[in-house]
Amino acid sequence: MKTDAVTELQYIEAISRVKKIKGFYIHLIVYLVVNMMIVFINIRDLDIGESYFKMENFFTAFFWGIGLTSHAFSTFLPNWIFGRNWEEKKIKELMEKEKSEKWE
Template sequence: MRHNFNFEQQERLDRAKAEVKKLKGFYIHACIFCVINVMIVIINIQALGPHESYFQFKNFFTLTFWGFGLLVHGFSTFLPNWILGKNWEARKIKEYMERHNN
């Protein structure tokens, strides 16, 4: 009985570590997104001609598409059950284990 408890405790610890790693990855992605896009804004402002408006699509290209990627990353980090359903990962692991046992 004690062996089973340690296995379950280790499994919970591993899951918690994976979640923290996923969250850390998102935060790093978000920070890099902010830093790089601020740098792009500064470069674009310096490259403006006299009386030229900053509000052109070319100045928002990276922000738009990378922002969409960051949004998807955020969904996968904070709402994983929304797309794949609750306990999807556990069901898939069980399915593969049963397949290999047969």
């Protein structure tokens, strides 16, 4: 049976994960709304016969999209780079190092 401390730690981690997911979805909604507004403004300002497909019309969506993609990776694939339980292993390693230095 799990102890209360372990259950509470899992609950805190779940809350943190939910907040990260919520933050990503808010970021996604803002990205979509702002870029739709930019598209409508750019279309409205086109001259007759002018093409919409110019680089300056896509800068915001492209570079912000790169940021949104990295936000998605950090939210949904947090263990992709450092591996599973990397933080826990690093914390234990640093605590052991501090404990051994303290007694020497």
